[in-house]
Amino acid sequence: MGVNEKEKRTKRDGTLEKRERSVYEVDHVHGITPMTDINDTLGDYYQDLIYGDMRILCVACHKKHTFDKKKS
Secondary structure (H helix, E strand, O other): OOOOOEEOOEOOOOOEOOOOEEOEEEEEOOOOOOOOOHHHHHHHHHHHHHHOOEEEEEHHHHHHHHHHHHHO
């Protein structure tokens, strides 16, 4: 697994993107605090974003995981 592996991703309309993008993304395992009110949640949001549980997933798996979390 190389950190700099890149590929041209397919857009929603079926065409390929012009530039290559990383094959892997960082997934926040437990999600991050929603930004409902910047004054109230900015601290929690950045705490989760930077120090929360994370893992490396391929783009397809990350999209599926994020979709499943939003659905539940």
